[in-house]
Amino acid sequence: MKKLAVYFIFQLLIICPEILCTSVFIALHNLFIPTDTYTPHNLISSCSPAEYFVIELSNILLGLFLLWKISEILRQCIDYLKILTFLQLLLPLIAPVFLNVIISLQKKPEAVLALSIIYWIICIGSYLLFLRAVRSLAQLHREYLQKKMEIELMKKQINDSVQLSNEYASLRKWNHDI
Structure with missing residues (x-):
């Protein structure tokens, strides 16, 4: 249950930046370029791939920032965290977002269906990889x-040995004086 709760916290760290970055992008775009008004409903279909890439890149960066700021687990284990385990923890954050970008840029329904199936397979695989990383982190x-x-x-033991050696030297000195 704890592992599942941690996974959902990580998923929440994915959703919050996505909502925040998309909302900020829409607000800034509509403020500075009022000719093309974006809404959450028409954002994917109306924006250019470069704009969508900026949105998703800001999602990832904000998600990593939240992960860095919020995740006490990583701060506690930074002394012994291996890079492979860290990448296994981050893959569930990054892989679905990238695949979501690819799906949203597709125009053919067949490609969207195939990529959606791949998306779910990658999400399940990411979850299993995440569980493996949590077990590895615990180990x-x-x-x-x-x-x-x-x-x-x-x-x-070294401190006790030094104390014992000092006591022995003191005892030898006392025996010598006697």
């Missing part, structure tokens, strides 16, 4: 904590 966290405990134990 890395356990290994990190174990190594951290080993280091603390070694520091304690």
Whole structure:
């Protein structure tokens, strides 16, 4: 249940930037270029591929910014996070957005249907990859904590050894004086 909740939080991090960036783009475009008025209903069909690319790029950047700011999990595990695990966590954020852009730019209904099927396959695959990354992250966290405990134990043993050595030197000095 926790993994599913984390996945839906990640999905929320996808939806919020999309709504925000699209709304901001529509407001700015309608303010500065009032001849071509965009609405959420006609945005995809009316805007140029370059404009749509700007919208989707801002979606991704804002999504990554929110992920960086909100996700406490990544801030806690940055010491031991591997790049492959990080990419597995980000793929569910990025892959559906890119495929959505490709689908929206298609004009043929057959291509849209085929890409929609691929979209759902990629979404399911991304979810499975995300679960694998969460398991890997948990394993890395356990290994990190174990190594951290080993280091603390070694520091304690070294400290105890130094104290014991000092006590032994003190005892030898006392025996010598006696």
